[in-house]
Amino acid sequence: MVKRSADDWWELLQAVPDPEIPVLNVVEMGIVREVLPEPERLLIRITPTYMGCPAMDAIADDIRERLAEPASEEGLTTEVELVYAPAWTTDWLTEAAQAKLEAYGIAPPGKTSDKRALNGEAPAVRCPKCKSTETELVSLFGSTACKAHYRCTACAEPFDHFKCI
Amino acid sequence: MNARFEYLLRLGDDALILGQQLGLWTGHGPVLEEDIALTNIGLDQIGQARAWLTMAGRAENAGRDEDALAFHRNPEEFRCAQLCQQANGHFGDTIARQFLFDAYAVPLHAALTKSNDDEIAAIARKSAKESAYHLRHSRVWMVRLGDGTEESHAKVQESLDRLLPYVGDLFVGDDVAEAAAREGWGVNPATLRDAWESELDDMLAESGLRRPEAVPEQIGGRRGIHTEKLSYLLAEMQVLPRTYPDAQW
Numbered sequence: 517m518v519k520r521s522a523d524d525w526w527e528l529l530q531a532v533p534d535p536e537i538p539v540l541n542v543v544e545m546g547i548v549r550e551v552l553p554e555p556e557r558l559l560i561r562i563t564p565t566y567m568g569c570p571a572m573d574a575i576a577d578d579i580r581e582r583l584a585e586p587a588s589e590e591g592l593t594t595e596v597e598l599v600y601a602p603a604w605t606t607d608w609l610t611e612a613a614q615a616k617l618e619a620y621g622i623a624p625p626g627k628t629s630d631k632r633a634l635n636g637e638a639p640a641v642r643c644p645k646c647k648s649t650e651t652e653l654v655s656l657f658g659s660t661a662c663k664a665h666y667r668c669t670a671c672a673e674p675f676d677h678f679k680c681i
Numbered sequence: 682m683n684a685r686f687e688y689l690l691r692l693g694d695d696a697l698i699l700g701q702q703l704g705l706w707t708g709h710g711p712v713l714e715e716d717i718a719l720t721n722i723g724l725d726q727i728g729q730a731r732a733w734l735t736m737a738g739r740a741e742n743a744g745r746d747e748d749a750l751a752f753h754r755n756p757e758e759f760r761c762a763q764l765c766q767q768a769n770g771h772f773g774d775t776i777a778r779q780f781l782f783d784a785y786a787v788p789l790h791a792a793l794t795k796s797n798d799d800e801i802a803a804i805a806r807k808s809a810k811e812s813a814y815h816l817r818h819s820r821v822w823m824v825r826l827g828d829g830t831e832e833s834h835a836k837v838q839e840s841l842d843r844l845l846p847y848v849g850d851l852f853v854g855d856d857v858a859e860a861a862a863r864e865g866w867g868v869n870p871a872t873l874r875d876a877w878e879s880e881l882d883d884m885l886a887e888s889g890l891r892r893p894e895a896v897p898e899q900i901g902g903r904r905g906i907h908t909e910k911l912s913y914l915l916a917e918m919q920v921l922p923r924t925y926p927d928a929q930w
Contacts, residue, residue: 544715544794564728564770566724567729567808567811568700568726568728569728596693599803600800601764601800601802603802603803604807655714657718657721658756665714
């Protein structure tokens, strides 16, 4: 049997959706940091978006479940390890991932070189529905740790904005 | 004495106790957005607590993990600052407590990113982003309440007056703190006081609140001397794992 390469494992991981934002998978989210096929085990290193992200256990379970069968075909056990360094940043969301977020109704974070959001100056957040930048912050905290709550003053739509960190 | 264990417990216990208290706001926030905000901040605190307590368990090297440290210690074994265990009270009390803590957490996490211990530096880099965001939130509310109605001003001034004497624990520069700084893996929190004072002054100037008259500071949390409130808080937090030690969800 042909042994899978790290690239093959990465590809399999793209079938694991983020439990809170299912339009993105865990690879696109930048949560999967390393895939290390070793002689006896397959080690997957993941990192949380936020320290207290309650989805991490579910994500680790989903990854183990998705890889269990292909890994056992090669006699490997799957281990998922949580790492904190380097710290997760929205910069790891690709442009394609940002476009998917917007289409899903979540205003994407943009690039962190734009740290205005974190430093207190309102960033220009575009309404994912009507694309107007006439929007206002409703609350710094939204439906999950990684999002803030905005409102579009042009079309009156409330929406989530992925916080830029 | 194991300075590293003690130091990491202080970091972990502050975050744990504050996170537990913020969690009690679930379903009780004054408006939906603030219900979500306070519990999100609580979640960040619990996440930080897990990381610090896991590290503390390893530093102790006695086989205790984050859960053993959170759920199977008695009040006198906790090392949280007395500020963190002050009651939630009304929304203004919680916001004032959070502001006083956030204004300390921001320079603390910034300093810890320079730790010569890679893991401490990594957790600090992550926590720093979160604490900056928390401070932004609590500061906005201090200004809004302080500069708001006569009633909101009077209430949050009273919160500040009552809570300020409890900040002393945050800046204790004892032998544990000195060892951390000397060995390069931690920071002596006594060196963070100036940054904290200037953040406080800045907020006071914008909110129209006044600095309470100097009163003796209550110090003791880092040595396991706590206010009565902590026992009740732990009793509620620990009852299930203490009653059923091996319970699993």
